[in-house]
Amino acid sequence: MGKQMKTAITPTREEDYPEWYQQVVKASDLAENSPVRGCMVIKPWGYAVWEKIVANLDRMFKETGVKNAYFPLFIPLRFLQKEAKHVEGFATECAVVTHHRLEKGPDGNLVPAGELTEPLIVRPTSETIIGDSFSRWVSSYRDLPILLNQWANVVRWEMRPRVFLRTAEFLWQEGHTVHATSEEAYERTEMMLNVYADFVEEFLAMPVLRGAKSPAERFPGAVDTLCIEAMMQDRKALQAGTSHFLGQNFAIASEIKFQSAEGKEEYAWTTSWGASTRLMGGLIMVHSDDDGLVLPPRIAPAQVVLMPIIKKEETRQAVMDYTNSLADELRALDFHGEKLSVEIDDKDKPGRAWDWIKKGVPIRVEIGPRDMEKNAVFMGRRDTPGHKKESMDRNDFVAKTVDMLDDMTQKLFQKALDHRAEFTEKVDGKDAFYKYFTPKNAEKPEMHGGFALSHWCGGMECEEKIKQDLAVTIRLIPFDAEEEAGECICCGKPSKKRVVFAKSY
Amino acid sequence: MGKQMKTAITPTREEDYPEWYQQVVKASDLAENSPVRGCMVIKPWGYAVWEKIVANLDRMFKETGVKNAYFPLFIPLRFLQKEAKHVEGFATECAVVTHHRLEKGPDGNLVPAGELTEPLIVRPTSETIIGDSFSRWVSSYRDLPILLNQWANVVRWEMRPRVFLRTAEFLWQEGHTVHATSEEAYERTEMMLNVYADFVEEFLAMPVLRGAKSPAERFPGAVDTLCIEAMMQDRKALQAGTSHFLGQNFAIASEIKFQSAEGKEEYAWTTSWGASTRLMGGLIMVHSDDDGLVLPPRIAPAQVVLMPIIKKEETRQAVMDYTNSLADELRALDFHGEKLSVEIDDKDKPGRAWDWIKKGVPIRVEIGPRDMEKNAVFMGRRDTPGHKKESMDRNDFVAKTVDMLDDMTQKLFQKALDHRAEFTEKVDGKDAFYKYFTPKNAEKPEMHGGFALSHWCGGMECEEKIKQDLAVTIRLIPFDAEEEAGECICCGKPSKKRVVFAKSY
């Protein structure tokens, strides 16, 4: 595409990345803001992507022995007080239910009535309410492990909401497990992190780093928080999944005790792990371009869209027959254990092809009388520069579709990996570090920085200072970080390994 | 089973039906009450049944062109005021969010803070918040129809909660559609009622009556409410799904307008339809017996459970190999388009078989060294009286499993149908009607009554009087009710057809 050509999305990524993001969400018809502050409406196209994410993650969880269950939306206030750090972490941003009725007030308008004796909190996460059930379900080592997951909505009040990335209500899954030993619980924590990493890399084509959070960035009440982090196109990090080793903290708070094989009463060891509709935000920001959404084929609601071109009424039937039979052939194809999903768009209105480009469908096919004559299709891939289309023999196209889709997944992944490699560097010395994370234009910051692999002394003060000065945080301490002597980027004290610093969502 | 034999569930249905219900829920491990008043915990076995219900209903909805989406949990107070009847119907039983923060009070305990300028209601149903989106999405007849569904949790405060049947929070789906014409909207209302009826009859093996509600029993704000009603074993009715024709009421309240093909601005026509975790309650009450849950095969999380019997360590490997290879064979079987689901329970503890009887698994198989020698299995069906088991040739068993399951579904359905026929009768005259619905033992009412097909003048006063006197309501006006002259059961005025009166859940 030449520099002069108009893009489907205005502004472009380069011009204004945050605004570009909002415009891609809009143009792709994924979601919109609702009249309820901070809450989003997930539109059918967006929800269909989420359904793909849910179906595949759910299958992967179940393959590790996890079962689904459902726990109450509301948490009694006293439950939140049980774990001190947990309270501090969540108490500042909760939706509080105080009444259970509405009555007509003196002016005829409805007013809250029926005050509750104890306020209820809309769950921000469910460790405490699930812990209450676990305390009743666990009595012997024979009851362990318990491996549960719940798909649910949660609410965390947000002062600066942003669709998918930070919303007051969001959809997620939260896994909760109980174990007899610390080792087994830690193994589960790592296992589920790897499930997230595998899912995100294979299905979302999004390369991730795996590691542990620094103490300041841990889940409130956790002993250790493992995470995966991905780099967005603006070089900021997005946390794509977390897995928490909770030690015995929540078991003590919720009284989850069991009699061991040796007859001793012990507190259990628990984990929790979650991924949410934030993944949708990451997906958009990693792959999309200045013409809209780009969907990795395995989570696209439709891998192929067929657009019959009906110029004259007398050819309508023939074109539609050709289209429908092609759709049948494609829908019979196996695509990673499922049938290929094909959409037919016969609305034949101006801008139809561009709508599908903006919605990110991997392969578009146009079918007109001339294509039929040649037993051909006129097809374009979402990842072809300039959206160039080519004529392909129909049978050849059907035979190659799955390979093309896999090739696209592979290329999207590689492109994101190259991007991350390009903007990841070892940064040493305070000056270089501050320079790395400071935009040239303070008024309207251009894309800058990236992932800085830098030394850190392990001190909270340094971490806090860097956060205050630059809005940069330690994203993770990589599992595979090499031992290397160095000096803390902030205070110069000795450090043994590099951690990943970045700005983040 | 002889009369003297102990049942797995105490009390029996005959002795105390409501308490029997609670005990079946407990013994089958489907769900439990939570510490949050009126909210339940759906345990893994119960949730797995719900997942089957969801998967199949979802597929059936999508086959009619419906797509899923997701709308906010919270509804601004002013939205509820828009439709007068709707407010009256729901305002008395809502969870009201008034604050968005918790702070430490003077005594160190958390107290609600950050009062909202406008209270938010936790959705009891979503017509108003979805209507707001529709008003923005619809502008031309070309935008219609809109056919959406949402799977979600909703909250209606309950003073006398009962697990699955009446809970403050429950899971459901709510479909919402918008149409250009009254006819099309009414057709959709009927179509979705038929989807519910087909699903409930085929998958839950629960026969239903189809019809319309009387005006007093309609959904608040609806022009017409269609419903399906099933008879429980205690002869009470349970509403298993409703489909509402909303006319233009909600379109006017939410300003859903469109430009017609003729260029005229018109209000749209809307429908909504829902089914919930109440279906789980119906399922339990229709089929279960005094030994626990009975699951219709198509919604059982596992159709078959295999229980290897390991008496000596030296036979363990051989028995497990036999069990695993049998499981593989069974899991390769096609059961209504899915693979058969098989559970292996190798815990070999006393009472294991009874646990699976109480959990309602359709077919139990025991495998010991002697069965192996004969290349046989020792199997029992959940619907065999006395839970008698029989030895079957292994290959014969595999060949017959699917047929046995379908036979069980058919028998469960027929049994429920016979039960309904037995306790459905034409009742004429006020005395007979009052007698029909009055238990002999007022203190501890025995099972009594049933579905009374009786004449009704159409007057609200008669309906109200019968409800007050007998706690009996008009369950539905059957679609297939014959024209027949008669006299109202209450006031004696002329009536043209019989309606179905019953006590209900």
Ligand SMILES: [Zn+2]
């Ligand atoms: Zn330092």
Ligand SMILES: [Zn+2]
């Ligand atoms: Zn009357």
